Amino acid sequence: MRSYDQVKSLSNFRVIVDTREKNTEKSKIRFREFGSFERQALTVGDYTFNATLPSGKKLHDETHAVEPMVAIERKLDLGEIASCFAGNKKHRFYNELERAKAAGCKLYLLVEDATWDDIFEHRYRSQMQPEVLIANLNAIQARYDVHLVFCKSEYSGKLIKCLLYREFKELLQQGKFDDMTL
Known part of the structure; x- marks a missing residue:
């Protein structure tokens, strides 16, 4: 895809929010950070991206559940x-990781209001010991190539948009959508 077409595609970038993501006061603030967004069912994750390519074709149409190339699974804490x-929840969570890997x-995996320090110091509501939580997080990163990100909740909307925008831009530059522009 030509550079001009990439810029045109990026100008049509939108975040897709999974239909199961609840409408809360915090989520409304997060959604405002996205600017343009749409709601669709996702097979994996809570957020992905959509755009209209220069050919007029959308990456994902509204009639089917979206099977994303890149997704963000957000956790409250x-x-x-x-x-x-x-x-x-364990079975459902691992099924989602398996679906992502297979696809x-x-x-x-974006965890709000958290840091590694919080884990080591057991500053979270769970009986799970820090070394067990760390082992589980490290295991899913190794087994499923999950990218673990921590951030304050007030920045999660900006970070979600930035991550997805960058991933879309990289995929455009790699020519991943060239066959869709004809």
């Missing part, structure tokens, strides 16, 4: 991610 490694989806 360390307590929520710890709960994904135990109990009823070749690059997956970011």
Whole structure:
């Protein structure tokens, strides 16, 4: 794709928010950071991107669930991610990781209001010991090529948009959508 066409495609960039992502006061603030966004069912993650290519074709149409090339799974805090490694949520979480891996989806795991220090100091609501949480996080990074990101919740909207925009730009530059522009 020519440089001009890449710029044109980037100007049509939009964040897709999964339909299961709840509308809360915090999420409304996050969504405002996206600028243009749309809601669609995602097979993996909470956020991905869409754009209209120079040919007029969209990367994802609105009639089907989106199987993203890149997705971000957002967790509210360390307590929520710890709960994904135990109990009823464990099976569902690992199924999502398996779906992402099978689909070749690059997956970011964004945990809000958290740092490695918080884990080491056990500053989270869970009985899970820090060394167990660290082992689980390291395991999913190694097994599923998950990219773990921590940030303050007030910046998560900006970070989600920045990560997805950069991933889309890189894919454009690599020619991943060239066959769709004809």
